[in-house]
Amino acid sequence: MEKRLLISRTRLFLALGLAALFVFASVGLALAQDGTPRRLTVGGSVTGTLSEQTFAQTYTFEVTGGALLTLTAVSNTPELTLALILTDANGQPLAQNANLSGAEVSLSNLSLPSGIYYVTVLRSSGAQGAVSGQFTLSLSAGTLASPTPVPTLAPITVSNMSVALSWATIDDLDLEVRDPIGNSVFWGNTAAGGATLLANVNNGCTNTVSSPIETIRWAPGRVPAGSYEILVYYNRACRQPPAPVDFTVTVTVNGRAQPPIQGRLNLNDQYVASFILESPEAVSVQQGGANPLLLNLTPFAAQISAPQPLGGRTSVRSRIDRNNQVDVWSFEGVAGQVVNIAMNAVDGGSLDPQLILLGPDRAVLASNDDASPETRNALIANQLLPVNGTYVIIATRFGKNIGGTEGNYELTLSGTGALVAAQTPVAPEGGAPIIAPTQPAGEVGLAGLPVGAMNISLTWNSRADVRLLVRDPENRSLFSDVRNTPSGGILARQDNLNCNNPTSAPITYAVWQADRLLTGTYEVQVWLRNLCGETLLPTYALNVNVRGQQVLSVQEQPDINGRLYVTTFTINPDGTVSAGRGAVFFNEALRDIGDVRDRADVAEALIYGRPTFGSVDNVSPFTVYTFQARAGDRVRISMRATGGTLDPALYLLDPSGVQIAFNDDAAPNDVNARIDAVIPADGRYIIIATRFGALTGGTTGSFEVAVAPIR
Missing domain, CATH: 2.60.60 (Lipoxygenase-1)
Known part of the structure; x- marks a missing residue:
């Protein structure tokens, strides 16, 4: 699909981020309070309750093979919308789906290998909000039919x-x-x-x-x-x-x-x-x-479990239609390779290609629907492979099993080189890696750059100036103006800076030394600074690797208006690393946070000239306040950080919830937030006190907020 067909990325990232929060905990959740498993049987159903305190319920079922299965959850409360996550016996996510507006959500046409599986039902809003209610979850079986060719019909x-x-x-x-x-x-x-x-x-x-x-x-x-x-x-x-x-x-x-x-x-x-x-x-x-771009892969579990090896082929041709909604291909990859995967519609028809790349653990690494706003063809560009193993390419169409486009396509796989040093590879059965590393492990990385305890790479596919900023747990930022941080961060390379000597295969690369790597939350920002004469938006790949573990792998197009993509990851004291969700930070309350009018009814009412205090963290990333004002009043709303790493941000909304103003920095060298406004009408006004990045930001800490008249 073309640019006009893109759904709200904020909503999509929320849905996918939601899945990531619960999928690895699914196995342990499938127990009743007395420790007995909560089982689901074919042809049967169970009921459960979701609330602000219990926003996920997990059940287990067994597959013996030979049937086509469908999981369906139906909400009994209009305000309660649902999401489903399917995992295998090890808690590995297989698929997810969310209905953000309706009562019913399903994972349809499951053809799964024999084994134990877990399904988690959760509120589509996740931990946010106070809605509660009951749901019914059912598991039904059908007959697995082989695809048949679609006849070509005359007009x-x-x-x-x-x-x-x-x-x-x-x-x-x-x-x-x-x-x-x-x-x-x-x-x-x-x-x-x-x-x-x-x-x-x-x-x-x-x-x-x-x-x-x-x-x-x-x-x-x-x-x-x-x-x-x-x-x-x-x-x-x-x-x-x-x-x-x-x-x-x-x-x-x-x-x-x-x-x-x-x-x-x-x-x-x-x-x-x-x-x-x-x-x-x-x-x-x-x-x-x-939401046709949600990555619900459950209907194709059988194909994913038995992909067609590409072997030594760099391109193949096939067809997508109503009887063959996906083709699943595989190739052997080596940690550190960067690959490009293209899916182009050929020979007429209406096909709108979509590509999805899965890692050796069958988790989604990247997906793309449109290579650029001017084409329907799909491209996964500059994708860094995190580990050695068998990678899976899903070639499908926009909408997958609910889409309607059909036609032939050509799939092309190419590699741009071994970019991050890894273990010496062993040639896999059935084919060889595209390109194997040529440097000793641990010595060099991306384009000959050093490899450290933490490596962050940003690559893109045009001469545009795309920027990277990394904020460490001490609130120190590494970017083009500050190329070293006390925590050991080094900005080793920044291509296309200010459009000087631009290259069409640019790299920005940051590395941290092992002996100075801090525990805590890191915030990563990516934005478009200048197109540098290009007419199309680039596609970028952001990859974060910590001590050999691939933590983040994001493929996106930057916002044309220069708004920032913001995401986080956390290095825990025990050495484990967890990724946060990511999204474009729009500076718009409805898109960054959601509708908060229900919270305003119970929010603290601010008194003019009397500060109040609060805090921002990853559990409570924002607080809602209100104040009364009359038409023509001139007011100043201020939010000052008093502890931690907090980078304050403020939204001002009118009594109906429509945004009037936003501020992130009160002045060029002042990260505190301040809004000066003239009140348009009598009423109760709403303040949202949060941080830069709102739900996806990484800074935390205490703050003071106040509203005062401007004399």
Whole structure:
């Protein structure tokens, strides 16, 4: 998919980060209070309760093989939305799925090897929020069917055909349809392949109507037969505060309306479904789902357990369609290699490729849907391999099992060299590594740079100036202006700095010495400083390795407006390392933290001129306060760090929860936060006291917050 199809990355990272929090604890959780296992049987169901104190419940089940399994969790409380995580007997994550707006979530079409498995049901909000309620979890079995080829059908003649999107609010929803030969009709391309978008209703929240309908209609005549993909977007909230929107999509062929597609979307989310047109009389609607980029790999567990080795091949061709939604390939990799994996649609069709790379432990290392905003082809670029072993490439399509695009593709695997010294590799059975290290272990690393106890690399694929900053547990930052820290950090290389002598294969590399490596939380920031004449956003790969352990492996595109991607990792006193979640820090409360109006009802009310005190940590990364003000009042809100490493940040919201102002630094050399504002109307105003990075930041400590009139 192209840039317009990207879902809210904040919401996606929250969902995936949520999975990481619980997956390794799943085995121990599958016990009742008396120590007996909480078992789930095929054809049976269990009920459970989730609350602010118990936001996850885990159950165990056994697979004997030969059946197609589906796990389904249904909330009995409208406000309680759910997520599912599936793990094997060792607690290794296999798949996860989350429904951020509906009552039901499932992991469908599981074909698992025989063994013991654990499924965790949790609130999709994780530990945040106070919502509670009961759920029902069921395990059902079906029949495993072999895929059959999709026939190529000649165009058919219709007297009329349309796809209509309807909803019942003034919000700006949008419709897109992709036909079987790659044509796409949406608000930015209103006519293609004989189809026309009749009106872009509620566009930009102007001339809004409360019962809008958007319709894409085909002219009478010949239309392509095959799979049509339907996309629904919630692009702008015209009501404040934003609220979920229910919608209906109706497909009509020759005057005959098909069964409706119904769904619900939150702001910035999208929904994908499809319909198969074989003839005017043979139309089948495929119900879909929201958040199609969530990495729910459970339906493909059988293929993942038995991938097709690439061997010595550097490229292969295959096909993705409704009967073959994924191909799973494998290759042997060596710790320290950097690889590029490309998946390009070929030979026509409508395929929108998506790539997912799994490590030897079958955990997701990287994924990509679009190599750039101008293409639907997928590219995992500059991916550092953390360990020796068998890596798995999943070649699929946008939406995977709920998507609707189909076509042939070419998969290409290439290596750019052995970049981090590792153990001397042994040639694996069935093929050799792409490129083996040529330097002795422990002597050199990325591009000949030194290897230390901790190594952080940032690589990207253009001449742009992309920056890296690492903040250590003593609140000292390593970046282009400060290339050494007392904790032993050295910025050994920074390419394309200020667009000087730019290279198209740049590297930024930081290394820490073993004898000075601190325990505690490290914060990592990545941002785009300058495109340096490039017309496309680069794709970057961020990798963190601590004492030989791959801690973080992130592939992203930087924010075009220079906003920072922020993530953390923690070196614990016992030597273990844990990764935090990451996301772009938007400086927007609703995107960085969420809706806090429910917290405002019980928040501490600030009194003018009287400071109050609080703290920020990884369990409680923000605190909500309120104060009363009248229209025209001039106020100063200040937040001052009083202990720890805290880098304060403030949001000011109006009584309805709409953001008025944000501040991170009161002055260029002052990390404390301050907002000066003129109050627009009488009412109770909301303050959020947090840290730079909010939920994904790494600084912690105590603070003083106050509101005072400006005379």
